[in-house]
Amino acid sequence: MINSNGFRKWYPICLNKEQNEILLQIYNVDFVIVCVGRFSGLPNIPEFPPKKGPEAFDSKVIHSMEYAAMDHKQAAEFVKGKRVIVVGFQKSALDIAMECSAANGKENPCTVLYRRAHWNVPDYLPWGFSLAHMYLSRFSELMVHKPGEGLLLSLLATILAPLRYAYSKFVESDIKKKLRLEKHGMVPTHSFLKEISSCLISTVPEKFYDKVENGEIKLKKAPSFSFCNNGILVEGETSPIEADLVILATGFKGEKMLKHIFMSQTFQDYITGSPDAALPLYRECIQPRIPKLAVIGFSESISNIFTSEMRCRWVAELLDGTFKLPSIKDMEKNIKEWDEYLKQYSGGYYRRKCIGALHIWYNDQLCKDMAWKPRRKKGFFAELFEPYGPMDYVSN
Structure with missing residues (x-):
């Protein structure tokens, strides 16, 4: 457990089997990194009458x-x-x-x-096109309104909305055909873009x-x-x-597991946030009002291992003094922008915290914070149309 006195004490509890008593150990620390993930530990059991x-x-x-x-x-x-x-x-x-x-x-x-x-995908069948090129490139992200975007990017996302719709319908048509979804009555009512924006694929x-x-x-x-x-x-x-x-x-209760590492009700409220908003983490790592705590592995992406490693690098650079966190007001403003994006594109799944459709945009923010160059490809067309993946971030 963590107390409310600014993160100076960490309390692991263990049982002394011989003496049949609970032992309390106290460690003084300056920073806590929580890597509990969200797909283990506390199962989500539906509630019933x-x-x-x-x-x-x-x-x-x-x-x-x-x-x-x-x-x-x-x-x-x-x-x-x-x-x-x-x-x-x-x-x-x-x-x-x-x-x-x-x-x-x-x-x-x-x-x-x-x-x-x-819209689950059949990875064992030949697609005839690259899903990565369609959804994991900078060009694909131009079609989506992004948190903190400027006027030009906002206009581009609006202008390219028909292409975004066509992309989604093309992929949906291919999945329906390959998996025979209509025959089984399994055609989703939402778009493929909403699926990937919710990390539900x-x-x-x-x-x-x-x-x-x-x-x-x-x-x-x-x-x-x-x-x-x-x-x-x-x-x-x-x-x-x-x-x-x-x-x-039925999944896991990642939010509840994260909440109950705290003794303080105030900190519990900070980490879970509002019921009508996603978990309030700046850069998907830091709660602005608990700046001495980093959460790794909660928010999802196209590859959770890859994304978690990027966040670990970001936290390491933060602790090394490469950059400082913005003010609480600025961090909360950024969190609100991401929350609005999630609500726009992921529908009722916005609390899942997913950067699946904007993983390049998100990594750009991390790179800028760490003084890394955000553009990692060689050449204009490669930068615009080639998909981004883990190998693009091997070095700074």
Whole structure:
């Protein structure tokens, strides 16, 4: 835990097994870097009305975190012969459904319960075009209104709006065709740009929809559901989906985990911010009113490892005195600009903190802070049209 006296004490707590007592260790520090991420530790369990949650189910309910902790053999034996319902439609849910189908086939098909469809991409199929060139270049970012942009960039984003729309429709058409989404009733109602701006894109396992077609996996849309003694009851239906095991691939409560490292309620309120805004972190690292704390790994991007390393470099340069943080007012202004961007392009997922569609623009800000040159390519056309990735930032 961290106390409220300006980050001078860090409290790890451990249990002395021999004496059966809790030991408290105190470390004096000048700066704290929190690297807890957001996809581990505290599972997100949906809330249910009384007597309609997992406690009403006569069989077992686990979170995907528990399933992931098993080795492959254990997991296969755990689901073997069971009627399994997987709740969710992101990467973990799709992978678990595939493993369940491999263990049980058509005899006990796995049901995937999802709230809404997503533009997941088939990375095992030839695209015929480069998704990176379309969405991870400076030219692609010119089509999007950016936090803190000037008048010229704002005009360009407005003028290029039809091209932005065409990009999205082209990619959507290709995904629909390759995955046969219309046949399965899985065409999302939102745009591909919103998907990438929310960092909700994941890859579809090979032959996933083949297994849907042959009956090994069943897809069931459920905006709302509850538990009953023998399975799950989808809102509006009278008969439950019977099951022996329910696996909740419903993500993690990263914000809550971050919040509860603090003893101070004031600091807890600072780090979580307003309910109608994304987590208030300057450069996705620093809470302006807790400047002696850096958070690494919370905000997402096209590659979380790559992005986290850039932030680690930024924090290292900050601690080395290469630059100083702006005033609280200026940092909060920048955070508000990013929040407005997220609300414009990611819809209801703005609290996820994603820089997926503006990773170059974001890295430019980090580079300028660290006195690195932001433009990393050789030549005008390479700079404008080639995608940016980790190798572009190997050196300063």
